[in-house]
Amino acid sequence: MEEVRNQQVIFKDYVNGFPKESDMILTTSATVPLQLPQGSNGVLLKNLYLSCDPYMRGRMTKTEGSYVASFTPGSPITGYGVAKVVESGHSSLKKGDLVWGFTGWQEYSIITAPETLFKIQHTDVPLSYYTGILGMPGMTAYYGFYEICAPKKGEYVFVSAASGAVGQLVGQFAKLTGCYVVGTAGTKEKVELLKTKFGFDEAFNYKEEPNLDASLKRYFPEGIDIYFENVGGKMLEAVLLNMRVNGRISVCGMISQYNLNQEEGVRNLSSIIMKRLLVKGFIVTDHYNLYPKYMEMVIPLIKEEKICYIEDIVEGLESAPKALVGIFSGKNVGKQVVVVARE
Amino acid sequence: MEEVRNQQVIFKDYVNGFPKESDMILTTSATVPLQLPQGSNGVLLKNLYLSCDPYMRGRMTKTEGSYVASFTPGSPITGYGVAKVVESGHSSLKKGDLVWGFTGWQEYSIITAPETLFKIQHTDVPLSYYTGILGMPGMTAYYGFYEICAPKKGEYVFVSAASGAVGQLVGQFAKLTGCYVVGTAGTKEKVELLKTKFGFDEAFNYKEEPNLDASLKRYFPEGIDIYFENVGGKMLEAVLLNMRVNGRISVCGMISQYNLNQEEGVRNLSSIIMKRLLVKGFIVTDHYNLYPKYMEMVIPLIKEEKICYIEDIVEGLESAPKALVGIFSGKNVGKQVVVVARE
Numbered sequence: 001m002e003e004v005r006n007q008q009v010i011f012k013d014y015v016n017g018f019p020k021e022s023d024m025i026l027t028t029s030a031t032v033p034l035q036l037p038q039g040s041n042g043v044l045l046k047n048l049y050l051s052c053d054p055y056m057r058g059r060m061t062k063t064e065g066s067y068v069a070s071f072t073p074g075s076p077i078t079g080y081g082v083a084k085v086v087e088s089g090h091s092s093l094k095k096g097d098l099v100w101g102f103t104g105w106q107e108y109s110i111i112t113a114p115e116t117l118f119k120i121q122h123t124d125v126p127l128s129y130y131t132g133i134l135g136m137p138g139m140t141a142y143y144g145f146y147e148i149c150a151p152k153k154g155e156y157v158f159v160s161a162a163s164g165a166v167g168q169l170v171g172q173f174a175k176l177t178g179c180y181v182v183g184t185a186g187t188k189e190k191v192e193l194l195k196t197k198f199g200f201d202e203a204f205n206y207k208e209e210p211n212l213d214a215s216l217k218r219y220f221p222e223g224i225d226i227y228f229e230n231v232g233g234k235m236l237e238a239v240l241l242n243m244r245v246n247g248r249i250s251v252c253g254m255i256s257q258y259n260l261n262q263e264e265g266v267r268n269l270s271s272i273i274m275k276r277l278l279v280k281g282f283i284v285t286d287h288y289n290l291y292p293k294y295m296e297m298v299i300p301l302i303k304e305e306k307i308c309y310i311e312d313i314v315e316g317l318e319s320a321p322k323a324l325v326g327i328f329s330g331k332n333v334g335k336q337v338v339v340v341a342r343e
Numbered sequence: 344m345e346e347v348r349n350q351q352v353i354f355k356d357y358v359n360g361f362p363k364e365s366d367m368i369l370t371t372s373a374t375v376p377l378q379l380p381q382g383s384n385g386v387l388l389k390n391l392y393l394s395c396d397p398y399m400r401g402r403m404t405k406t407e408g409s410y411v412a413s414f415t416p417g418s419p420i421t422g423y424g425v426a427k428v429v430e431s432g433h434s435s436l437k438k439g440d441l442v443w444g445f446t447g448w449q450e451y452s453i454i455t456a457p458e459t460l461f462k463i464q465h466t467d468v469p470l471s472y473y474t475g476i477l478g479m480p481g482m483t484a485y486y487g488f489y490e491i492c493a494p495k496k497g498e499y500v501f502v503s504a505a506s507g508a509v510g511q512l513v514g515q516f517a518k519l520t521g522c523y524v525v526g527t528a529g530t531k532e533k534v535e536l537l538k539t540k541f542g543f544d545e546a547f548n549y550k551e552e553p554n555l556d557a558s559l560k561r562y563f564p565e566g567i568d569i570y571f572e573n574v575g576g577k578m579l580e581a582v583l584l585n586m587r588v589n590g591r592i593s594v595c596g597m598i599s600q601y602n603l604n605q606e607e608g609v610r611n612l613s614s615i616i617m618k619r620l621l622v623k624g625f626i627v628t629d630h631y632n633l634y635p636k637y638m639e640m641v642i643p644l645i646k647e648e649k650i651c652y653i654e655d656i657v658e659g660l661e662s663a664p665k666a667l668v669g670i671f672s673g674k675n676v677g678k679q680v681v682v683v684a685r686e
């Protein structure tokens with residue numbers, strides 16, 4: 001039985017506050033037989049691209065009853081990725097197939113429940129897109145914007161963490177719908193990208209604004225119809241003051257709160273009554289039934305270059321811990337991807 | 344032209360913090376001709392019952408762009424009431440008709456836009472009910488519970504300010520739907536009422552609970568499907584920790600915040616994501632088109648004694664300021680009504 005090296009990124013122990021590179025360790029000593037155990041109906045994957053996603057912070061805390069399990073100290077990090085099937089014991093997949101879905105931060109993974117994997121149908125787009133626009137973040141932008149916000153032409157849309165994996169898509173979807181869109185992000189470079197690359201009508205760096213309420217009033221003199229919430233905390237507090245009657249808030253994420261030991265209190269919730277707001281949270285995995293419908297929409301948009309997607313790609317498993325940690329301080333410009341192998 | 348005395352409760356000036364009786368003055372010097380001005384297509388009303396409602400606190404603050412205008416210093420308080428038509432210049436109403444709707448805190452009022460008034464059809468129920476179960480608070484409970492929460496048999500429902508004008512109805516509607524219902528209120532007497540009179544499964548006095556999260560865990564070991572939000576602040580913060588996946592929060596009111604100069608911050612909003620919550624605010628006046636449908640439902644329930652309604656009735660305009668102020672410290676037991684005249 002052929003055994004090969006299987007580099008892994010191991011989760012060391014539960015994390016308090018901001019995660020650090022040293023909360024993960026690269027091991028190069030493990031090996032893996034390039035073959036499934038006898039009788040297995042799983043699949044053996046060669047991992048190509050791994051995705052760094054904010055929800056992974058929650059998995060670094062010991063929690064019970066969360067919608068996603070904590071990482072296991074001493075075991076590899078797990079997360080979304082793109083992979084190639086090396087061997088399959090499952091009727092729906094065969095050797096050579098490309099898939100995206102849950103895998104491990106290692107060179108090779110055995111997936112015992114391959115029905116959770118999506119078989120990749122379109123290979124005439126960058127494969128890494130299946131960690132972003134064609135994967136979980138894409139579905140998140142699609143569901144959170146179209147299904148929750150029910151946007152109409154001419155409405156005023158605000159997006160936080162706007163240059164990220166999800167935000168850059170929400171902004172472009174909003175423009176395609178005929179909305180007026182403003183985004184916020186944490187660096188000058190990102191703000192430029194929002195305006196020049198993704199077509200946001202306006203953008204600003206929230207870190208340079210002393211008064212977020214005043215900033216929003218400047219960009220939205222008529223108020224905000226739709227807020228795509230990625231950050232929470234003080235931004236939400238300011239947005240609530242600027243929502244219009246019958247506004248909608250798609251509560252996708254609150255990344256500004258993930259590393260705090262106690263969440264910040266948010267004021268101005270009485271706007272929910274006065275403005276008759278809809279505030280709706282969601283977890284994208286509940287809505288994967290809509291994935292085919294989303295693909296039908298987005299694949300032509302990509303091919304016709306009506307939408308673009310920016311990735312922040314680092315090479316090698318050894319770069320993964322730094323990349324993951326980086327998203328919590330905004331180091332990533334666009335979707336954060338780690339290349340393990342290109343094929 | 345016959346002139347009669349027209350006692351009035353005058354709004355003195357904008358209020359800071361908790362309202363006081365002295366923020367209103369009873370004047371007995373005004374008179375009114377018992378006749379409409381020539382050519383008027385308004386109506387002259389004799390006021391019978393006046394309603395004390397929490398939203399009136401908002402009108403005591405000078406605000407712009409709110410969904411309801413501020414009171415005018417030096418003019419009578421205005422609010423919901425039940426009245427009899429003395430003279431009508433409007434085709435839809437005639438002398439002797441009974442109506443409910445917006446009127447003044449005085450013995451007689453001229454209403455220049457009588458199309459805002461509801462003509463009372465059922466007079467075989469207490470007329471004062473049109474300030475409560477058959478008026479604005481009734482519609483609020485109906486819309487906020489049925490339309491927003493879409494309750495299902497067997498679901499776990501929590502109601503705050505549960506013995507009040509709205510809350511007592513929400514609890515009873517929930518029981519009629521086959522839900523498990525727990526209410527909270529601020530005195531022992533009210534807690535007893537909830538259990539013995541309104542049929543709540545459990546009830547507790549929030550003022551005696553050192554840890555609201557723990558209280559809710561005690562009453563809802565399985566969590567809360569539906570929260571009917573009347574109070575906001577710390578209660579909402581604790582509820583968020585105890586919501587179940589796909590829970591719904593009908594954001595009706597946040598009375599604990601109305602007298603503060605700055606709203607309290609509310610933590611635990613990330614539950615909105617994790618639990619995929621729907622949080623929906625509403626203003627009942629947007630939904631008065633459903634009033635006939637509500638009446639069809641509720642009138643038989645009253646007649647068949649399947650629902651009951653408790654009012655806290657005080658006599659005379661001179662008692663009105665104290666009654667209104669009292670609802671902000673929970674003095675009222677049930678719907679707070681002021682009798683101006685009985686016919």
Ligand SMILES: NC(=O)c1ccc[n+]([C@@H]2O[C@H](COP(=O)([O-])OP(=O)(O)OC[C@H]3O[C@@H](n4cnc5c(N)ncnc54)[C@H](OP(=O)(O)O)[C@@H]3O)[C@@H](O)[C@H]2O)c1
Nearest residue numbers: 054140164165166185186230252253254255256283284330
């Ligand atoms: N509900 C779901 O199913 C679901 C699915 C996917 C993602 N999400 C959520 O969606 C949000 C965006 O995810 P993503 O994948 O698109 O990530 P991302 O935007 O690519 O990366 C995270 C970005 O968040 C910003 N950020 C970090 N800390 C912040 C803070 N304290 N305050 C404000 N901004 C901060 C940084 O950009 P700046 O330079 O702009 O600060 C950073 O680049 C996250 O909250 C995530 O949890 C939810």
Ligand SMILES: NC(=O)c1ccc[n+]([C@@H]2O[C@H](COP(=O)([O-])OP(=O)(O)OC[C@H]3O[C@@H](n4cnc5c(N)ncnc54)[C@H](OP(=O)(O)O)[C@@H]3O)[C@@H](O)[C@H]2O)c1
Nearest residue numbers: 397483507508509528529573595596597598599626627673
């Ligand atoms: N959205 C709408 O269209 C709409 C329409 C009608 C009413 N509302 C809202 O619905 C809620 C209930 O109104 P209602 O007419 O039924 O009033 P109510 O319950 O009859 O009277 C107010 C009650 O609120 C409670 N309360 C007062 N201050 C409080 C505090 N700091 N913390 C907790 N509870 C407090 C008191 O009862 P305890 O003894 O229990 O403390 C008091 O009796 C209010 O928030 C109101 O603004 C909204």
